[in-house]
Amino acid sequence: MTLIDKKLNRRSFLKVSTLAGGGMMLSFSWLAGCKPTPEEVMTMPEEWFEINSYIKIGDNGVVTLFNPNPEFGSNVKTSLPMLLAEELDVDWKNVLVEQADFYPERFDRQFTGGSQGVRSAWTPLRTAGATARQLIVNAAAQTWNVPAGEITTSAGIVEHNASGKKAGYGEMASLAGTLEAPDPETVKLKDISDFQIIGKSKKNVDGTKIVTGKPMFAIDHKVEGMKYAAIVHPPAFGMQLKSFDKSSVTSMPGIQDAFEVNIFKDDYARNFFDTTTFPTIIAIVGNSTWEVLQAKKNLKAEWEKAPKSEFTAAGFRGNTTQVTVPEGLENSDTHKAKMAEYIQKPGNILRKDGDPEGAFKKAAKVMERTYTAPFLAHNTMEPMNCFADVRGDKAVIYGPTQAPELIRQTIASSLGMPQENVQINLARMGGGFGRRAYSHHMTEAALISQKIQAPVKMVYTREDDMSAGVYRPTYSATYRAALDENNNLLALHVKAGGIPESPIHANRFPAGALDNYLAEGWQIESNITIGAFRAPRSNFIAGAEQSFLDELAEEMGKDPIEFRLELLRRAETDPVGEDNDYDPKRYAGVLELVREKSNWSNVPNGISRGVSAYFCHNSYVAEVVDISIKDNQPVVENVYAAVDCGIVVNPDAAANMGEGAIVDGIGNAFFGEMAFENGAPTKTNFDSYRMIRHKEAPKKIEVHFVESNEAPTGLGEPLFPPVFAALGNSLYKATGKRLYEQPFQPKLMEMENLRM
């Protein structure tokens, strides 16, 4: 039996009807497109009984489970209900899944990000399933007048062996829904060995809707009388609106209005996810998307340089910070020059073990390498957009967001209404990658709707989306290793920074494995906005660190996997320092697994092979990338990944996400780059911003999971950071040249007539 976390929030296990101020009624299928099809209606019960916030059971035994978290492609809409279904003990074939709206009275953590969806839901959702199961058991006990302890369940059937009584859950649901919920702390969860659903691959619950083109995204939404809106934002970071000529668009066909939108109220204290590049934009409203897009092209606006600005913002852990947005029009060339300057200066010391300075002084040899990477745009396939219907003192917002809770505060403030009057319904997102944690697009749509007092759908063009900021920062990391005359490693020093944040995780490997270790950070302020991007900071520092360790292993004459394992053995048996935030044994485990699965020592003919490993989001990943050079082009032939993320809830879907992270990493390593000239992004669409395409994807990807009984940890992000170095290290094997600058493609083009 697994003991449950005593800190569980009780409201999740209560019925909404018992909650104070019930709030909004649960909106099943409020979207026209989600109405059950006639085939589905055949199996629909005549009556549903609500067992708790997550679970409804029909009189015929059909079960509806709510996915509380926003879905951006990580498949929580399938994997979280699997947790509920497991402990409820029902047959997955009889389960329907509904996306919950944002509903804090019912659900605890409606947030998608940080790879924490399954990890955070693991105990609460299993407990919600188990308490609901207990209610069914209690109802049966009452009905049959037998002790609840003698009742068993299996696949939606409740049974009392001694008396031979047996019933479907549907027959008990009516009574179960009226019984008092058991104390969740008294409810037993299944032993791992008894799992029937967790650990068995289930298809995406929305798979059929996706392949038949059903409306699922906010951009697909439409209601009677809805208007369409486009936005125009300043052409560069460091610019703001001076004035615009409304008549340049309002005389055009289908155009109703054009006006300024100020996203924040003056006295509003911004929260952590309120990153907004342009707090004032122009909105154009009309009768169709095409008409507002035509007007957008015709709009005459004047822009001016923005002065330095300051505002107060809530920090990540509740600390308030003063944010300064510097003035000026920035350039990528200047960024590079500034970063090169900072490499030479002392940084902030983030961790120091032993006597690194002394070790470097007595070193026979010092190896120093600097790695850099550019800003990256998230480029979700579905551009930022939102539907809003704000009339009077009520707002209904349907949009793509990873973080509804925080944006509701913002929207409420900007609209000037209480939070309770703002209903946020969660759309499936066409990608997120961190970008949609910053949901100012929803505030913009809300303000546009409020102004016209009509429902509106606002859509960014690709150009708006790519030039609106909230990028992955540009980074630089300098690694130095001190070696003695026998090539023993004496000390390691990392100094890393970026614009505008440092990528350092000072307490991660190889900290803890070295007697003498120094980590320093630095940052340069900027008016280019940044945001979380799949495995923030890790997505750069892993590539730098693991490329350096590869080169260091070579210098020391060691096999790259064996060298890492040696360091990890030291960290396990005799760790240096106290705050090491990784488990060396699990770390070594994924390296050993990838060594086995890739058949590491037997490199096939014509293949160049590189390895890398990293720990982030509580999970361990090692990857081997195989490349060949064909017709002067690097071809990624195979990728082998070994992953330790604890128990894997939905293995095939987990593999899919891992494959995607690997493809994403290879694409960004080869091509990903956002640059700036006079504050303006130099790339605003896919003709210039190169994305990985079908031909460039690996020919084969194998994702192997470590067998584990540990509770699940992160998965959406951890496979992404290690790819960069595994690819770079394999390219070195193929070309004889180390790659220090991302993206790799321009440097590769300079080599041996390579083409890409």
Place this chain on the structure above:
Amino acid sequence: MAIFNLTVNGNSKQVDVDPNTPMLWVLRDHLDLVGTKFGCGIAQCGACTIHMDGAAVRSCQLPVSAAEGVKITTIEGISEKGDHPVQKAWVEHDVPQCGYCQAGQIMSAVALLKDNPSPSDEDIDNAMNGNICRCGTYTRIKAAIKTASQNV
């Protein structure tokens, strides 16, 4: 504005729009067929792929004025029950992550298999290279096309 008579998924439709309006927006805003997706607006991502007389075209670059007198097919029209071999293969391989690009991917794949029922890896690469999948499901897309090719 002008009246255009269109044949979409076998049905006759009439719209009154600016002649330059791309079919993408005619489908989405005027005919409520929103399976066809907006991704880039410049024929670089493939999310808006539809069929014109069976050939894959990017609907963001096809003005409604050029869409009269031809048969337009969208993701909603390739099968009545969502059981086209390509759709079934997509579900079988559990291809989608976010799902946004997949209608376009499927439309490109269906057009490929119509012309070339047994495509090589290279044929698939070439036919699918215009469709970006930001989630990176390319290896599953390729596997699904191979499965579908057994059943078309």
